[in-house]
Amino acid sequence: MTDQDLFDLLDMAGERDDGSALKPVPVIVTGGDYTYRGWIVGAAVKRSGAIRSVVEDDNGRLFIHNAKQLTVPA
Numbered sequence: 137m138t139d140q141d142l143f144d145l146l147d148m149a150g151e152r153d154d155g156s157a158l159k160p161v162p163v164i165v166t167g168g169d170y171t172y173r174g175w176i177v178g179a180a181v182k183r184s185g186a187i188r189s190v191v192e193d194d195n196g197r198l199f200i201h202n203a204k205q206l207t208v209p210a
Contacts, residue, residue, distance in 0.1 A: 137203045137204065137206045137207060137208070138203055138204075139187045139203050141203060142176075142179065142187060142189055142203040142206070145161055145176070145208065160175035160176065160177050160192065161175060161176040161208075162174075162175055162208070162209055163175065163176055163189075163191060163206045163207065163208060163209070164206070164207045164208075164209055165191055165199070165201055165205055165206060166205055166206075166207065167201075167205055172193055172194075173193075173194070173209070174191040174192055174193045174194070174199070175191065175192050176189050176190065176191055176206070177190050177191070177192045177198070178190040180200075186202070187202070187203065188200045188201065188202060189201050189202075189203065189206060191206070
């Protein structure tokens with residue numbers, strides 16, 4: 137996934153019905169020696185301009201990943 141793909145995905149997710157926040161977007165996160173399923177619950181832009189996503193796992197923990205680590209499940 138590219139940074140632009142991440143922005144497009146978040147745009148498509150839109151707000152929750154109550155207008156409070158983004159609808160969580162399901163993703164698969166793949167790192168060096170791990171893979172897990174989670175939900176994108178937010179995004180941030182670093183001072184350097186790099187874009188990161190905030191992913192929540194099944195246990196409610198939040199992790200920060202770059203777009204290259206994310207795929208959308210089929």
